[in-house]
Amino acid sequence: MKVEFYKHNITEEEISAINEVLRSTFLTTASKTKQFEEALAQYTGNKFGVGVMSCTQGLELVLRAFDIQPGDEVITTPLSFIATANSVEYVGAKPVFVDVEANTGNIDANLIEAAITEKTKAIMLVHLYGQMCDMKKINQIAQKHNLKVIEDCAHCIEGERDGIKPGNLSDAAVYSFYATKNITCGEGGAITVNDPELYEWLKIGRLHGMSKNAADRYTKKYEHYDMEILGMKCNMADPQAALLLPQLQKIETYLAAKENICQQYNAGFANNPSIKTPTVIPGKHARHLYTIWVSPEKRDQLLNQIQERQIGIAVNFRSIHLMKFYREKYGYQSGDYPITEQIADSTITLPLYPKLTSEEINHVIQTVNELTS
Numbered sequence: 001m002k003v004e005f006y007k008h009n010i011t012e013e014e015i016s017a018i019n020e021v022l023r024s025t026f027l028t029t030a031s032k033t034k035q036f037e038e039a040l041a042q043y044t045g046n047k048f049g050v051g052v053m054s055c056t057q058g059l060e061l062v063l064r065a066f067d068i069q070p071g072d073e074v075i076t077t078p079l080s081f082i083a084t085a086n087s088v089e090y091v092g093a094k095p096v097f098v099d100v101e102a103n104t105g106n107i108d109a110n111l112i113e114a115a116i117t118e119k120t121k122a123i124m125l126v127h128l129y130g131q132m133c134d135m136k137k138i139n140q141i142a143q144k145h146n147l148k149v150i151e152d153c154a155h156c157i158e159g160e161r162d163g164i165k166p167g168n169l170s171d172a173a174v175y176s177f178y179a180t181k182n183i184t185c186g187e188g189g190a191i192t193v194n195d196p197e198l199y200e201w202l203k204i205g206r207l208h209g210m211s212k213n214a215a216d217r218y219t220k221k222y223e224h225y226d227m228e229i230l231g232m233k234c235n236m237a238d239p240q241a242a243l244l245l246p247q248l249q250k251i252e253t254y255l256a257a258k259e260n261i262c263q264q265y266n267a268g269f270a271n272n273p274s275i276k277t278p279t280v281i282p283g284k285h286a287r288h289l290y291t292i293w294v295s296p297e298k299r300d301q302l303l304n305q306i307q308e309r310q311i312g313i314a315v316n317f318r319s320i321h322l323m324k325f326y327r328e329k330y331g332y333q334s335g336d337y338p339i340t341e342q343i344a345d346s347t348i349t350l351p352l353y354p355k356l357t358s359e360e361i362n363h364v365i366q367t368v369n370e371l372t373s
């Protein structure tokens, strides 16, 4: 039996939605993008949505909106996909890492204050695997030190903790619709914000900094455009939005299916002393990734063995500070962020998506238990 690491949820509904756009005249940012932005803002309980082409670009755009630049520092987590820290590098600022909580892998809010300097401008956090960070505590620290808070929500559209959803207690939340994310259009991203001025900046900033967007230029009476700020070119286009809209409407159904799979995995591994799993905090987990923690000495061998048995796996994540680029640029070494390194060396991500069948789930459980016993 072969178990894919991921399968998307594109159905005939999404295919006819994109077909409708393909039969229209302009294939870029227009009404579908706007509809998706509004639907995402409403679902997450935020005022505004801005569609972009990736989460990575969305993070960079937000940093530009806050005028974060060379000489500035942004506090972030070393246990994430490299995109998080890279976005800080793109604007010339320095990512300053803070170690994570041993039980969840999320940035440890208790360690943030010690990392704040007079150069610190923002805290960029990740809701790892789909479980939200302690936004109340992080927001308190940010207010006290007058820092921006940016959420990397690549794993977490559906999450909630202490009644707070992504974007509700921060300056901006940035989402990913990359090929393996909870909802996907292949490549895509979005930002939600609540400040109307920031919203206006982001809408212009995602399209060169031009005062009128391209769709308006062609569909309305001709108007000269001006360039007000130096923006990026990362506006979401309607074909992407058409794929995402129906998926967003079904996101709670997908989540229920994934929650159910996680419960089956939990029960299947409960009696295996070689496997630990991250603690689930009360609230709503967006269930993007199901990871197990095994002994670091055996992890790499297990990765190979599981893969040889035709089960798709991934590692989420390797420590960012130990990547060649970061080691060479800032001189990081093993031991600098011990909890991150411990998780990075022991983690294995198993398949998790609504299309997984009971047979496949049981097969994964049996195989992993057999190989770790």
Ligand SMILES: *Cc1c(COP(=O)(O)O)cnc(C)c1O
Binding pocket: 053, 054, 055, 056, 057, 080, 081, 083, 084, 126, 152, 154, 155, 175, 176, 177, 178, 188, 189
């Ligand atoms: C996937 C991912 C990103 C990057 O998303 P893109 O849309 O591919 O740019 C950023 N952060 C995290 C935590 C991710 O998992």
